Amino acid sequence: MSFSVSRNKGEFEWAGKNLFTVFVQPKNLFNLNMWKTVYDIMKFNFHAIDLLELEDDHPEKKMNLGEYLDLHGYSSAFKDNYLLPMTAAIWSTPPDKCALDFPALTLIQFMHNHCLLQVMNRVQWFTIKNGSRKYVETIIPHIHSVHLSTKVTSITRKPSNPSDPSSSPIITITDSSGRSEEFDHVIFATHADQTLQILGDQATDDEKRILGKVHFSKNRAVLHSDLSLMPKRRFAFSAWNYITKSTESSLNTDQVSLTYDMNILQSIDKSTYGPVLVTLNPLYEPDPSKVVGSWSYDHPLYTPEMITAQDELHTIQNLPNLATTFAGAWTKYGFHEDGFASGLKIANGLLGASSPFEIIDATHIRGRRAELNLIEKVQRRLWIWFEMWVEMVCIILNIMKVYYEMAYKWTNKKKNE
Template sequence: MKVAVVGSGVAGLAATWALNEYSDHEVHLYEADKRPGGHANTVPFSYESKGGSRQTVKVDTGFIVLNPSTYPNFLRFLKLHPSVEILPTEMTFSVTRDSGKFEWAGNNLATLFCQPWRVLDRNMWRMIYDILRFNAEARRLVSKWNKQNTDAWEDYSIGEYLEWGSYSDAFRDNYLIPMTAAIWSTPPDKCALDFPARTLIQFMHNHHLLQLTGKPSWLTFKDGSHAYVNAILSKLPSSQLHLSAVVRSISTGSRIILTTEDGREESYDRVVMACHSDAVLSILKAGGNIQPKEEEILGMFKWNKNEAVLHSDPKLMPRSNIAWSCWNYLTYSTVDRHGERRANVDQVSLTYGMNALQHISKKNVGPVLVTLNPPFEPDPTTVRGRWKYDHPILDGAAIRAQNMMSSIQGTRGITYAGAYLNFGFHEDGFTSGLIAVRDLGCQKA
């Protein structure tokens, strides 16, 4: 059969890899951008060496780390491609509010109290107490869910869960919301108000975020995440890779007709839609015969647009040097009409410390930073590039849509793949790509 895969992010790459290497089908991969890979975007960072010559290091700006305990399929793929080298890395977290007026980092006791006067701060101690209480209660809930087939907390948001447990504002605003917003690159207000409590708790348990000790090390790529993209595409005939090819419409009948923006038409036996749900919806609508259930389910997913800026401006890191971490959440307070200071929950801002994450020498290269949605512009002389990345908003509607996807998968010869169909991470995208082509004889993949 002739199969089209639309979208060269991780889901599309997984589907393409499985079809190309584990089946006799002819697979064609379409990508709207001139660059394949989606969030796997490795770029050069140039610097002047001590000898005065220009040198470069490779830096990831989207997909940076993976967890050895929760990326089984992706790691199995990497083991089949030993040329794609991975290294252990750290995963530390800090919060900075109001340009350093409030800061903490979870590396150790010294960084937790990087502002020594916080030892006398009741809110700080209440936050610590609530972290321990939340972790313990969440572990008990997960154990209960694993033993019993119960839908407890299925329909409650994390905001409602926190209210039920009488958790403090300090815990909510300076720990859980920053961590949740950072993990999913989603505005904090959407995390606090809409994120399903059970989904979040189960995710935190799976990723060992409910324990303070015994956490597994994380992994990163020695030569950048684009190494795995190249490993897949190097085996695909160049005539079957279509870059800068915007798919305008897909219509179905005896064959599936795929039309690109330049007016070219190709017919296929099957199509894997591995782009974001809003793009899928637009393409199917343009085809003229989208089904009501397809439109309903795909329309339930929402997306958040983020900008990643590669730079070396330390003002977008914690003010206290000992608080510098791999993930550094930046936020600001606002004053309401009653004059009370409130947490700013409008935007997620996060700086990734790439020196620690990807083993880049700070002494030789200087600070290498990637900031998601900078709260203020970094020094323009330090900026090396900007990229746009969309992330799924996993609210209650998205979880319901995920549970409904099976009713449209495979109908009209179209299957759907993407990280948005689960937790939104690279492993989820990779696994969904494999599942999308499983019935095409790719079970060995």
């Protein structure tokens, strides 16, 4: 999965496909911040998995991303030119929302699971042929009753036996047309904030507290073919392209957009369809003649609050006196697979459905601890050896700098005498 960063219409650019694209701007060969970024990327990829090796009660496992990066001496260039842009691209979230209070363990575990910490031989990502519409079209014929374009406006939960408040409830669902139907259980496969809106005053204090911790970011997605919303240099074109603009008052990022190259991500033939791009929150409007459509999406914000809500969610699931269950991609990492797994778990546990395949929790799909193969172990040893030499050179240079400054002061003192 290739990735690029382009700042101020190409004033600063790099891409991670190979060494040439890292220095797609030759002047960056003499840019100290670029070398800091490259060094810290390698350092992070080799050492981040050490966090997974620590005991669960180790203080470092409780750190947020900012604390973790500061503890291990990562540069601001690494944060601004790699880690925050990468996090923003993965979760389709503006970088100002991808704050450094993001739990370090969660991010590193995710990157390890998806082989994003591998320096070489990264795995090939796959997608559903013809997109997510395909699996929706496959599932719908197997559902007996589907109400399309039918907005649920409210629900009420009342005990089936009025004299016994603890009896199983009867749930009345009302839609936007005013029609009401009664059910013995309701599954909310909606965003947490939408769920609270539908529940209204029917929401319990615990439901308000837990679901209220899950927040979403509104993002505008534009499908187009305007290459001006890609990096300036074609060699930097990647699957994920982080396009940013800075002002004189800010050295980092004031405005950001993300352009996804669907020719790469969905294997869309460029010779047939031309460039097919999706830009999230474009910095400026693409050429209208090249725009296919524009849509608004809500993406979950992965915050410490959200993780707390995920940990507490089981306390409000399928309670006998409420007969309500909550599902959605937001219950895990926020991806299609998470939404699918969330629904499947409820179908198996609540509805007695059986799955034709084994269900495995992907949170630790590659193990709670990192297991390295022989090649990875050799790479890691070589990197540690290289780090030692870099540190030694830096120490020697600093000593030489101190001696030079002392000699310079002594020489000036002699001249003055």
